[in-house]
């Protein structure tokens with residue numbers, strides 16, 4: 357109530373605006389007050405966000421249990437800890453990130469100050485997806501606060517418990533005019549997208565990403581689009597298949613396959629296919645026992661709509677492992693599909709669930725060709741003991757990120773830019789990359805008024821310079 361009252365109080369035109377317009381106006385007014393410019397304010401807000409994460413950990417993990425059946429351990433590992441690390445980094449490095457960055461000078465500018473000055477953009481909109489509802493909203497928020505922006509947060513309505521906790525509790529910690537949380541589904545997001553922002557960072561599907569970009573274009577607003585796609589995983593016959601399968605099983609079935617950079621499908625030669633199936637079977641047993649349904653660390657599909665979509669992808673496929681489901685619990689077993697033809701439906705759209713198709717290829721040449729014929733993925737995984745083969749895959753393919761001999765782990769390195777390419781997105785974030793993405797890197801040059809003779813060669817008439825020199 358206090359939050360809404362404050363927002364109302366800072367408006368000029370109150371009732372004639374939509375709720376979304378009011379929130380954006382209020383955030384813009386807060387931004388123009390200039391209070392987010394000093395680094396002390398940004399540090400203070402980052403530390404409050406840190407307090408929120410520490411003090412409200414139980415609220416966060418409870419909401420994640422309700423939304424996705426995430427175990428407390430998984431919530432701490434994949435959402436809370438990564439946020440803590442990101443905030444500590446921003447607090448430690450803010451002064452360095454925000455400082456003027458001197459650049460190389462030319463002979464003619466040797467005595468000038470030439471530097472890049474990061475400056476806040478203004479009002480940033482962050483729209484999140486439901487699969488990691490905290491990380492996908494708060495991780496970009498950290499960089500946006502560090503960069504000195506006002507930020508409108510729009511959590512996914514699909515992970516409704518997390519969204520509710522965020523809306524209720526975050527304003528108790530942060531400057532609520534500068535960082536408001538907007539609730540709602542598609543109509544509210546569409547209304548928000550009609551407003552003018554200085555940057556939009558969207559996480560979600562490529563289909564909606566196009567709508568976001570279209571709306572942003574009306575105001576010439578730059579966008580960062582963190583989208584999805586089918587991330588391939590090539591297993592070469594020379595690698596340790598047991599280790600490869602353990603790492604792939606972890607990457608694929610964590611969060612019930614609902615991870616944007618989960619390996620979507622496996623490519624391997626027919627000669628290793630059965631060993632791959634056996635390796636995954638053993639790893640599944642190791643991780644989730646013979647009864648994943650009763651095992652607390654195995655997640656659930658987010659809702660009935662996605663449950664039916666994922667089951668539909670399995671239709672007509674040859675199931676090597678798993679395949680069972682329970683609608684009453686939105687449970688789908690970890691499932692491996694074999695003999696999958698490239699034109700099968702499960703190979704056409706992003707799976708985003710616990711189905712792992714194996715497509716056989718003749719070798720690395722065909723694997724590269726297979727990958728390059730499709731949309732550029734968000735992540736690409738290769739398992740091989742040959743550095744030459746790994747380098748070849750890195751050189752001859754394209755994807756947002758590439759990781760050899762493991763899955764997901766590149767996400768945890770904040771020094772690496774995280775983002776897609778082509779259909780999997782544009783722009784990037786994490787660590788300093790978020791700060792830079794949500795700053796205007798302003799070109800600055802400061803000259804003195806002396807040494808005018810040096811400038812005369814560029815003033816007309818042309819021969820006057822020669823005389824002066």
Ligand code: NAD
Nearest residue numbers: 484485486511512541542545560561564582583584585616
């Ligand atoms: P979602 O349904 O939660 O949608 C994401 C956001 O878009 C929500 O806030 C929602 O309100 C909004 N939205 C949905 N439809 C809209 C419309 N028509 N107009 C305006 N706004 C709309 O999430 P999703 O799209 O199901 O998320 C899954 C996708 O996100 C997958 O493709 C996954 O790979 C991708 N993803 C990418 C990343 C990444 O970092 N690149 C991370 C997580 C998920």
